[in-house]
Amino acid sequence: MKKITFAWALLCALWGLPGHAQWPYDVPFVPSPQIVVDEMLRLAEVTKDDFVIDLGSGDGRILITAAQKFGARGIGVDLDESLIEQSVANAQAAGVMDQVQFIRQDLFKTDLSKASVITLYLLPGVNMRLRPALLALKPGTRIVAHDFELGDWKPDVKVTIRKNAMLWIVPANVAGRWRISVDFPEGERVFDVEIRQQYQEIDGVVRITDAIPGGLWQTSLRGDKVRFSIVDNAVRELEATMYFDGVVREGVMEGELRRGVGVTQTRHRWRAIRIPK
Numbered sequence: 428m429k430k431i432t433f434a435w436a437l438l439c440a441l442w443g444l445p446g447h448a449q450w451p452y453d454v455p456f457v458p459s460p461q462i463v464v465d466e467m468l469r470l471a472e473v474t475k476d477d478f479v480i481d482l483g484s485g486d487g488r489i490l491i492t493a494a495q496k497f498g499a500r501g502i503g504v505d506l507d508e509s510l511i512e513q514s515v516a517n518a519q520a521a522g523v524m525d526q527v528q529f530i531r532q533d534l535f536k537t538d539l540s541k542a543s544v545i546t547l548y549l550l551p552g553v554n555m556r557l558r559p560a561l562l563a564l565k566p567g568t569r570i571v572a573h574d575f576e577l578g579d580w581k582p583d584v585k586v587t588i589r590k591n592a593m594l595w596i597v598p599a600n601v602a603g604r605w606r607i608s609v610d611f612p613e614g615e616r617v618f619d620v621e622i623r624q625q626y627q628e629i630d631g632v633v634r635i636t637d638a639i640p641g642g643l644w645q646t647s648l649r650g651d652k653v654r655f656s657i658v659d660n661a662v663r664e665l666e667a668t669m670y671f672d673g674v675v676r677e678g679v680m681e682g683e684l685r686r687g688v689g690v691t692q693t694r695h696r697w698r699a700i701r702i703p704k
């Protein structure tokens with residue numbers, strides 16, 4: 428069950444009750460505790476090279492911390508005018524106005540393409556409305572959220588220190604059929620793999636020989652970095668595992684593979700291209 432704090436529950440209850448002042452936007456203002464802000468940014472491994480976008484930036488604390496403690500730049504968007512004014516005052520007091528900008532803007536109308544990190548403390552339904560835009564971002568973009576998840580897109584990492592902080596890394600699209608070629612000293616070898624993908628989780632089948640197909644083992648997809656292992660069963664007496672590491676870019680995957688273990692291990696370049704449907 429989702430962990431909802433007392434403050435959230437109270438605010439959301441008040442929000443729906445007649446006779447109470449209603450927050451006019453999609454999510455009420457509840458600031459993330461500083462410990463949670465720190466944890467979100469630590470989880471996303473924010474550096475000075477990052478551009479952070481905080482969607483629903485409240486009093487600006489996430490972006491100001493990203494600038495102050497991690498040297499990042501970025502923008503915060505919120506629809507509440509007084510929160511934008513407060514954020515600017517807070518950023519001035521923190522001495523980070525040259526790194527951050529706060530804009531009165533609907534988060535659903537915000538251009539996210541510049542972000543290397545996106546931070547969220549919204550509500551489950553709002554996260555779900557945002558999800559298609561998040562999944563369409565450049566592979567490798569990191570998304571960190573306080574408390575609420577992204578439906579069946581499971582986080583890559585979840586940490587609980589007082590509250591939940593979760594990290595998702597936008598996965599490259601690798602689903603489909605690929606033709607892998609490997610430069611072995613004895614000559615090039617070619618085999619086909621079929622990859623199935625559910626967000627960052629992948630598995631698949633490979634045909635090394637015309638006999639029984641094999642599996643893709645120990646798979647992982649982190650942004651555009653792909654990893655899997657295949658048992659090379661071309662010659663029964665010489666079976667060995669091939670450990671593939673690669674990068675995915677526009678219809679091509681390529682990298683290095685290690686074949687075998689210990690002193691028998693050899694290293695080779697590999698490249699795969701998509702097989703059109």
Ligand SMILES: C[S@@+](CC[C@H](N)C(=O)[O-])C[C@H]1O[C@@H](n2cnc3c(N)ncnc32)[C@H](O)[C@@H]1O
Pocket residue numbers: 452453454455456457458459481482483484485486487488489504505506507510532533534535547548549573
């Ligand atoms: C729960 S607060 C989070 C504040 C801050 N990110 C933090 O974690 O401390 C959510 C914020 O989203 C803002 N908000 C709600 N709907 C919005 C929308 N459609 N566009 C931009 N901001 C919105 C609210 O005004 C509020 O400040």
